[in-house]
Amino acid sequence: MMQPPAVAMGVRLRVLAESATGSAALAIHEAPVGDHRDLATVTAFAAQCDVLTFEHEHVPGPILEKLVADGVPVRPGPAALGFAQDKLAMRRRLTELGLPCPRWAQVRTFDDLSAFAASLPGGLVLKTPRGGYDGKGVLLIDELTGDRAATAREWLEQAGPDGLLAEEKVAFTRELAALIARSPSGQAAAWPVVESTQKDGICHEVIAPAPGLTEEQAVEATGVGLRIAGELGVVGVLAVEMFQTADGSILVNELAMRPHNSGHWTIDGAVTSQFEQHLRAVLDLPLGEVRARSPWTVMVNVLGGEYENLYRSYLHVMARDPGVKVHMYAKDVRPGRKVGHVTVCGDDLDDCLARARHAAAFIRGDIDE
Amino acid sequence: MMQPPAVAMGVRLRVLAESATGSAALAIHEAPVGDHRDLATVTAFAAQCDVLTFEHEHVPGPILEKLVADGVPVRPGPAALGFAQDKLAMRRRLTELGLPCPRWAQVRTFDDLSAFAASLPGGLVLKTPRGGYDGKGVLLIDELTGDRAATAREWLEQAGPDGLLAEEKVAFTRELAALIARSPSGQAAAWPVVESTQKDGICHEVIAPAPGLTEEQAVEATGVGLRIAGELGVVGVLAVEMFQTADGSILVNELAMRPHNSGHWTIDGAVTSQFEQHLRAVLDLPLGEVRARSPWTVMVNVLGGEYENLYRSYLHVMARDPGVKVHMYAKDVRPGRKVGHVTVCGDDLDDCLARARHAAAFIRGDIDE
Numbered sequence: 041m042m043q044p045p046a047v048a049m050g051v052r053l054r055v056l057a058e059s060a061t062g063s064a065a066l067a068i069h070e071a072p073v074g075d076h077r078d079l080a081t082v083t084a085f086a087a088q089c090d091v092l093t094f095e096h097e098h099v100p101g102p103i104l105e106k107l108v109a110d111g112v113p114v115r116p117g118p119a120a121l122g123f124a125q126d127k128l129a130m131r132r133r134l135t136e137l138g139l140p141c142p143r144w145a146q147v148r149t150f151d152d153l154s155a156f157a158a159s160l161p162g163g164l165v166l167k168t169p170r171g172g173y174d175g176k177g178v179l180l181i182d183e184l185t186g187d188r189a190a191t192a193r194e195w196l197e198q199a200g201p202d203g204l205l206a207e208e209k210v211a212f213t214r215e216l217a218a219l220i221a222r223s224p225s226g227q228a229a230a231w232p233v234v235e236s237t238q239k240d241g242i243c244h245e246v247i248a249p250a251p252g253l254t255e256e257q258a259v260e261a262t263g264v265g266l267r268i269a270g271e272l273g274v275v276g277v278l279a280v281e282m283f284q285t286a287d288g289s290i291l292v293n294e295l296a297m298r299p300h301n302s303g304h305w306t307i308d309g310a311v312t313s314q315f316e317q318h319l320r321a322v323l324d325l326p327l328g329e330v331r332a333r334s335p336w337t338v339m340v341n342v343l344g345g346e347y348e349n350l351y352r353s354y355l356h357v358m359a360r361d362p363g364v365k366v367h368m369y370a371k372d373v374r375p376g377r378k379v380g381h382v383t384v385c386g387d388d389l390d391d392c393l394a395r396a397r398h399a400a401a402f403i404r405g406d407i408d409e
Numbered sequence: 410m411m412q413p414p415a416v417a418m419g420v421r422l423r424v425l426a427e428s429a430t431g432s433a434a435l436a437i438h439e440a441p442v443g444d445h446r447d448l449a450t451v452t453a454f455a456a457q458c459d460v461l462t463f464e465h466e467h468v469p470g471p472i473l474e475k476l477v478a479d480g481v482p483v484r485p486g487p488a489a490l491g492f493a494q495d496k497l498a499m500r501r502r503l504t505e506l507g508l509p510c511p512r513w514a515q516v517r518t519f520d521d522l523s524a525f526a527a528s529l530p531g532g533l534v535l536k537t538p539r540g541g542y543d544g545k546g547v548l549l550i551d552e553l554t555g556d557r558a559a560t561a562r563e564w565l566e567q568a569g570p571d572g573l574l575a576e577e578k579v580a581f582t583r584e585l586a587a588l589i590a591r592s593p594s595g596q597a598a599a600w601p602v603v604e605s606t607q608k609d610g611i612c613h614e615v616i617a618p619a620p621g622l623t624e625e626q627a628v629e630a631t632g633v634g635l636r637i638a639g640e641l642g643v644v645g646v647l648a649v650e651m652f653q654t655a656d657g658s659i660l661v662n663e664l665a666m667r668p669h670n671s672g673h674w675t676i677d678g679a680v681t682s683q684f685e686q687h688l689r690a691v692l693d694l695p696l697g698e699v700r701a702r703s704p705w706t707v708m709v710n711v712l713g714g715e716y717e718n719l720y721r722s723y724l725h726v727m728a729r730d731p732g733v734k735v736h737m738y739a740k741d742v743r744p745g746r747k748v749g750h751v752t753v754c755g756d757d758l759d760d761c762l763a764r765a766r767h768a769a770a771f772i773r774g775d776i777d778e
Contacts, residue, residue, distance in 0.1 A: 047435075048736045331732070
């Protein structure tokens with residue numbers, strides 16, 4: 041999704057692809073296949089680039105440190121990226137900065153965990169500090185007994201020397217996301233704050249802007265995003281996922297330092313998409329306008345479901361609603377895998393929601409009329 | 410510019426490229442280099458495609474006829490395309506259909522031309538029926554004497570057996586364009602009619618929708634476009650360039666059967682761009698919504714000018730106006746060559762015009778502040 045703005049801006053992309061048939065390799069001309077965890081591979085790849093950036097946060101820190109030492113512009117840099125790679129480091133840093141977080145503890149033993157659980161009014165969430173995504177590496181524990189306690193023990197045994205991150209289970213009323221772009225020269229831009237809905241730990245739906253968010257709340261959420269971007273030295277796009285609680289206050293949930301699912305709405309819905317902005321930011325070009333192009337934009341993910349081949353249902357959606365923008369990712373369809381998204385922009389939120397939800401559900405095969 | 414919507418729709422593009430370093434070859438993965446005038450080359454290329462379409466009208470008719478005979482879906486088909494390739498055939502057909510054209514004549518000799526000139530109140534325009542574009546192959550003759558007469562004689566001598574097309578010089582007040590998409594199954598869609606301004610025979614600026622166009626005039630211009638698309642059996646995007654005269658009436662000027670410069674505004678300015686729509690049409694997919702996304706969209710071409718390298722001026726424009734969308738074509742800069750375009754969308758036409766004109770002029774180097 042970075043390729044279209046790259047073409048328009050005259051920026052040439054090369055991608056270190058996981059496989060020759062992956063989405064990135066299909067869309068980008070120069071797509072050598074290689075392992076992003078291998079120093080020699082990444083070094084050889086980086087030698088052909090002016091700037092190195094990422095579509096995920098999984099390139100190991102030591103490799104990035106080595107590249108920086110060799111003079112390669114790595115954006116975001118390993119210091120910033122470390123906070124997206126390691127949730128314990130992130131919680132520690134945000135707490136130092138006085139930013140609003142759920143109560144949390146670093147737990148190495150079951151006793152640590154029990155003590156933390158006992159300090160909480162409700163349940164907790166156990167997280168592997170590294171490598172989790174889309175709900176993986178996250179264990180919800182309402183009561184630290186039975187099966188959950190057994191699984192927690194297993195996770196603790198398998199954890200590295202840093203142990204695990206335990207967080208209070210926040211009684212949130214909804215989730216918000218602040219999307220920020222920041223360039224090496226310090227210019228920053230913040231898109232309107234959105235509401236996101238997860239299903240089974242996976243982003244399901246995004247509404248831009250977040251309905252009913254007060255000006256004050258929007259300023260607060262945006263301010264937290266901008267402060268994190270600045271203090272952590274983020275370059276490129278930063279997504280800050282947040283919980284909003286019943287009293288309207290916010291708590292930071294997760295960080296992503298790359299174009300993020302909560303920002304896919306910007307492709308059709310904002311003057312500058314997160315993908316264009318990420319390129320502008322990592323190339324230290326002036327940032328583009330982040331204004332929404334319509335009063336409302338709704339993005340709904342298309343997950344693999346009923347159908348192995350989505351072509352016929354996709355066709356139906358195109359015919360039924362010529363105004364829905366469907367983005368398919370050229371990925372093999374597996375149940376629960378994100379294989380595309382749909383976006384609807386308009387003046388009426390209920391209309392946008394109904395159309396986007398219908399289109400996504402129909403393509404997936406949840407409904408057939 | 411067809412690649413971004415192709416990626417989003419999961420459509421795989423292959424292009425028969427003029428050179429390995431051309432814009433299309435840079436943007437599209439599978440881009441064998443070859444001559445579009447060579448039957449064997451085009452046949453071998455077409456064998457790897459499900460549907461064949463065009464970014465220009467210069468593939469010879471006999472090659473297209475051969476492909477159709479071999480069962481290749483060629484869209485638009487050679488019969489329709491013939492009217493975009495041959496201006497005499499176009500004038501003849503539109504006149505048969507009773508569609509509004511400037512007065513015209515097929516001229517083989519200087520006597521033919523003199524007789525036609527004598528029948529006109531004002532000047533005339535002499536055109537080579539085939540191969541002209543961007544003002545090439547067009548001779549403006551206010552009086553058929555001196556140098557102009559000598560050049561006309563030369564053109565007539567060099568013309569093929571069909572001679573040349575002579576048209577009255579229309580005293581137009583402005584130029585309009587109707588942009589239509591039509592699919593093989595006959596579904597058609599028409600974007601808002603635009604006003605276009607030419608400089609030296611090259612499209613310079615497009616305003617969508619055409620300011621001050623009455624509902625009646627818009628319906629008429631759109632109707633002419635739809636009628637041409639249907640009667641000529643066009644598949645894909647059709648641009649109908651028109652003159653509007655002082656009394657508000659319209660006359661058809663030229664046809665293009667492909668995404669056209671007068672439709673570049675749709676990339677940023679319409680729900681469905683002409684490039685996405687062209688793909689939908691030639692693949693016989695349902696057409697997308699053609700509604701404008703803002704009250705006004707202004708597109709200004711960036712022609713090669715003062716600067717050989719546009720990077721610094723491009724950078725300045727990005728910094729000065731974060732809301733301007735700049736599209737560069739990755740072409741070597743030569744004076745007068747279209748190397749990109751800029752688009753500004755908004756609520757205020759004067760503001761959009763000023764910003765788009767400034768950006769294009771600044772990138773080109775006509776102004777430096």
